[in-house]
Amino acid sequence: MTYAIDFLLYGCFILYSWGDMKQYALKRIIGMIPLLIGITIISFGMMHLAPGEPSVIGSEFNPKVSAQDIERLRTHYGLDKPLYEQYWNWMKRLLFLDFGTSFSSDARPVLDKVAERLPVTLWINILAMVLILAIAIPIGVISAVRQNSWFDRGMTVFVFIGFAIPSFWLGLLLMIALGVNMNLLPISGIHDYGWLQMGFWEQQIDLLKHLILPVFVSAIGGLAGMSRFMRSGMLDVIRADYVTTARAMGISEQNIRYRLALKNALLPIITLLGLSIPGLIGGSVIVEQLFSIPGMGLLFYEAVLSRDYPLVMGITVIGAVLTLAGNLLADLSYAWADPRIHHGGE
Amino acid sequence: MIVNLRASVSLWFTHPLLLIGGVIVSSVVLSAVLAPWIAPYDPAMISVHDILLPPSWAHWCGTDTLGRDVLSRMLYGARVSLAVGFVAVGISLLIGVCLGAVAGHYGGRADTLLMRATDMVLCFPTFFLILAVIAFLEPSIWNIMIVIGLTSWMGVTRLVRAEFLSLRKREFIMAAESLGVSSFQLIWRYMLPNAMGPILISAVLGVAGAVLVESGLSFLGLGVQPPDPSWGNMLTEGKDNIQIAWWLSLYPGLAILITVLGYNLLGEGLRDLYDPRSSSR
Numbered sequence: 001m002t003y004a005i006d007f008l009l010y011g012c013f014i015l016y017s018w019g020d021m022k023q024y025a026l027k028r029i030i031g032m033i034p035l036l037i038g039i040t041i042i043s044f045g046m047m048h049l050a051p052g053e054p055s056v057i058g059s060e061f062n063p064k065v066s067a068q069d070i071e072r073l074r075t076h077y078g079l080d081k082p083l084y085e086q087y088w089n090w091m092k093r094l095l096f097l098d099f100g101t102s103f104s105s106d107a108r109p110v111l112d113k114v115a116e117r118l119p120v121t122l123w124i125n126i127l128a129m130v131l132i133l134a135i136a137i138p139i140g141v142i143s144a145v146r147q148n149s150w151f152d153r154g155m156t157v158f159v160f161i162g163f164a165i166p167s168f169w170l171g172l173l174l175m176i177a178l179g180v181n182m183n184l185l186p187i188s189g190i191h192d193y194g195w196l197q198m199g200f201w202e203q204q205i206d207l208l209k210h211l212i213l214p215v216f217v218s219a220i221g222g223l224a225g226m227s228r229f230m231r232s233g234m235l236d237v238i239r240a241d242y243v244t245t246a247r248a249m250g251i252s253e254q255n256i257r258y259r260l261a262l263k264n265a266l267l268p269i270i271t272l273l274g275l276s277i278p279g280l281i282g283g284s285v286i287v288e289q290l291f292s293i294p295g296m297g298l299l300f301y302e303a304v305l306s307r308d309y310p311l312v313m314g315i316t317v318i319g320a321v322l323t324l325a326g327n328l329l330a331d332l333s334y335a336w337a338d339p340r341i342h343h344g345g346e
Numbered sequence: 347m348i349v350n351l352r353a354s355v356s357l358w359f360t361h362p363l364l365l366i367g368g369v370i371v372s373s374v375v376l377s378a379v380l381a382p383w384i385a386p387y388d389p390a391m392i393s394v395h396d397i398l399l400p401p402s403w404a405h406w407c408g409t410d411t412l413g414r415d416v417l418s419r420m421l422y423g424a425r426v427s428l429a430v431g432f433v434a435v436g437i438s439l440l441i442g443v444c445l446g447a448v449a450g451h452y453g454g455r456a457d458t459l460l461m462r463a464t465d466m467v468l469c470f471p472t473f474f475l476i477l478a479v480i481a482f483l484e485p486s487i488w489n490i491m492i493v494i495g496l497t498s499w500m501g502v503t504r505l506v507r508a509e510f511l512s513l514r515k516r517e518f519i520m521a522a523e524s525l526g527v528s529s530f531q532l533i534w535r536y537m538l539p540n541a542m543g544p545i546l547i548s549a550v551l552g553v554a555g556a557v558l559v560e561s562g563l564s565f566l567g568l569g570v571q572p573p574d575p576s577w578g579n580m581l582t583e584g585k586d587n588i589q590i591a592w593w594l595s596l597y598p599g600l601a602i603l604i605t606v607l608g609y610n611l612l613g614e615g616l617r618d619l620y621d622p623r624s625s626s627r
Contacts, residue, residue, distance in 0.1 A: 046482070282472055
C-alpha cells in the first residue's frame with residue numbers, strides 16, 4: 001500500500017516537473033553541438049594528417065598510373081582543395097548522413113554497410129548491460145550489507161580478476177571448455193548451418209545460443225567494475241546521516257536497506273552505465289572478431305585491415321556519436337530520477 | 347637505518363595488496379629482464395620433431411605449431427608487455443601532466459579550452475581511436491607504444507588538473523606565489539611534487555591498462571608481429587588451434603592475467619597507503 005502511494009506521489013511529481021525537464025534536455029542537447037563539431041574535426045584531422053593519401057594508395061607502385069592520373073584522382077576526390085574547404089565539404093555531406101563510399105570492391109555507401117551490421121552489435125551490448133545490472137547490483141548490495149563476510153571477500157577477489165582478465169582470453173577458455181570439450185554451445189557466427197530451414201522459434205533459440213558466450217565475455221569487465229561501484233555506493237549511503245536518522249526513528253533494517261538505501265545507491269549507477277558505453281562499443285571489435293560475429297566491430301576490424309579509410313572514419317564518427325547519445329541518455333535519466341539536477345543546484 | 351628497514355618491512359605486511367602486487371610485478375620484471383638466461387630454449391628455435399607437444403617436463407607449457415617452446419616465448423613476451431606498458435604510460439604521463447598542469451594552474455580560458463578538448467577525445471571509444479590510427483600506420487611494437495600513449499592521456503590530464511586546482515588554494519602555494527616564484531618554478535618545484543601520489547597511482551594502473559590493450563591489439567594481429575613473441579599474438583595461435591591445443595590458449599593468457607592483476611594490486615595498495623580513508627571501505 002505504501003509503495004502505491006509512493007508511486008502515485010512520484011508520478012505527480014514527474015508530471016509537475018516535465019516542463020523543467022524539457023528545458024534541461026534542450027540545454028544538454030545544445031551543449032553537445034560543440035562536442036559533435038570537435039569529434040568531426042578530430043576525425044578529419046586524423047584522416048588527413050596521416051601519411052598516404054587515398055589517391056596514392058594502390059597506385060604508387062603501379063607503372064601504368066601516370067602523374068596526370070593521380071592528379072585527376074585528386075581533383076575527383078577534392079584533395080587538391082585547401083584543408084578547410086575539404087573539411088567544410090565533408091561536414092556538409094555528414095549533415096545528410098553521407099559518409100562516402102567504401103573503398104572495397106563493392107563500393108557501397110558506408111552508411112549502408114554500417115546499418116546492416118549495427119543491430120547485432122547493439123543487441124550484444126544491450127544484453128551485456130542488462131546482464132551487468134542483473135548480476136552486479138545484487139552482488140554489490142550483498143557485499144555492502146555483509147561487509148567483510150566470506151561473500152564480500154570472495155567477490156573482492158572476483159572483482160580484481162574481472163578487472164585483470166583479458167576478455168578474449170576468457171572467451172577462448174570458454175570456447176575450449178563449453179564449445180570444444182563439452183560441445184554445449186556454438187563457438188562462432190550467429191546462425192547454425194540449417195538456419196533458413198528452421199522454424200521461427202527454433203531460429204530464436206539458435207540465435208540465443210550463439211549470443212550467450214559473446215554477451216558474457218563483453219560483460220565481464222563491466223560486471224567487475226559495476227559490482228565494486230555498487231558496493232562502495234551502498235556503503236556510503238548506509239553510513240549517511242539520513243539513514244542513521246531513519247534507524248533512530250525505528251524503521252526496520254529491511255526497509256532501510258532495500259527501500260531507502262538501495263534507491264539512493266542506484267542513482268550513480270545511471271551515470272556509470274553511460275560512462276561504460278565507449279568501453280563496450282570499443283570492446284565489440286575483439287569480441288566480434290573472436291566469435292566471428294558479423295557486427296560493426298568486425299566490420300571496423302576488416303576495414304582497418306584493408307585500409308578502407310572512408311569506412312574506418314565513418315565507423316569512428318558513428319562510434320563517437322553513439323557514445324555521446326548514450327551519455328545524453330544517461331544524463332537525462334539521471335535528471336529524471338534525481339530532480340535536484342535540473343532544478344538548478346549542482 | 348635499522349628503524350627504517352623495520353618500518354618498511356612492517357609496511358609491506360600491513361598492506362597486503364602492496365605486498366602481493368609488488369611481488370608479482372617484480373617477478374614479471376625480473377623474468378623479462380633475465381629472459382635470455384632463464385628461458386629453457388631459444389624462443390625462435392623451430393623444431394619439426396616437437397610440433398604441438400602438450401605440457402611435459404621437457405616443455406612445461408608445451409610447444410606451438412612450429413615446435414617452439416611456449417614457456418620460452420612467454421618469457422620473451424614479458425619483455426614486450428613490459429616495454430609497451432612503461433613507454434606508453436610515459437608518453438601519456440608526459441602529455442597528461444603538461445596539459446593538466448596548464449589547465450589547473452592557469453585556469454580560465456586555457457582550462458576551459460583544454461577540458462573541452464579532453465571531453466571531445468573522451469567521446470571516442472578508445473579502442474576505435476587506437477585502431478583508426480593504426481589503420482594509417484604499419485603495425486609494429488613502436489607504433490603500438492606511441493598510439494596507446496597518445497590515446498590514454500585524458501584521465502591523467504583530469505587528475506592533474508583537479509589536484510592542481512585544490513593545491514592552488516593551499517597556503518604554502520599562495521605564500522610561494524606572493525614571494526614572486528615564477529609560474530614554471532611554482533608548478534615544477536611546489537605543485538608537482540605534492541601531486542605525485544595520485545599521479546604515481548594512476549601510472550601504475552595505466553601500465554595494467556596498456557598491457558591489456560597491447561595484448562588485445564596483438565591478438566587482432568595489429569600489434570607485435572610474428573615471429574616476435576608477444577602474449578597477445580601467441581593467443582592468436584591458440585585461437586587458430588583451439589580444437590587441438592588448449593595449452594596454446596591457456597598459458598599466455600594466464601601470464602597477461604597475472605601481470606595485469608599485479609599492477610592493479612600494486613596500484614590499489616599505493617592508493618591505500620596514500621589515502622588510508624579509501625581502504626576502510
